Amino acid sequence: MFERFSRSARTAIVIAQEDARELRSPRIEVEHMLLGVLSQGGPELKTLLEEAGITHGDAMKTLGQQGKGQPLGAEDAEALRSIGIDLDAVRESLEATFGEDALERAVPEERQGRFGRGRDRNWGNIPFARDAKKVLELGLREALARKDKSIESGHLLLGILRAPNETTTRILGGAQAIDELRPKVHALLDRAA
Secondary structure, X not given: OHHHEOHHHHHHHHHHHHHHHHOOOOOEOHHHHHHHHHHHOOHXXXXXXXXXXXXXXXXXXXXXXXXXXXXXXXXXXHHHHHOOOOHHHHHHHHHHHHOOOHHHHOOOOOOEOOOOOEOOOOOOOOOEOHHHHHHHHHHHHHXXXXXXXXXXXXXXXXXXXXXXXXXXXXXXXXXXHHHHHHHHHHHHHHHHO
């Protein structure tokens, strides 16, 4: 399938992997695919997304902040609260004892492996999550339905728009913004063909 991908689409997938690694994700998710498209889409596609208020830098910042300050989800916090553990009280106690930014500074040292690389770091390929694989398939289907000869970054974006996850929907501005973006991407691909 990857032989039909244009250079920018292949590069977008490589960037998705690099961004997933930078964000310490164990898998390439749909949001990482979006980061790749935002980084490597053609100039017109980037402009279209920028006009919609979607940039690689902003998306990366959003994903980097995701989960900060609340490492456990609401369900986890509620479960702990039911057995008498209040996460806010624990945080306050730690900050009172060790300083205001104690939790942000509490990054474990990278352990060294036999050859000098960190053993905890994933240096190889990061696998695609099921939803990210679906986005690739949907991008291929979009190209086939349009009778385009290659799969461009725009086709990948159409795949993302057809199957966004919760995080990607938030980055894209919600369901209505996604619905407004689809025809614009189609029009952009029509002009390029």
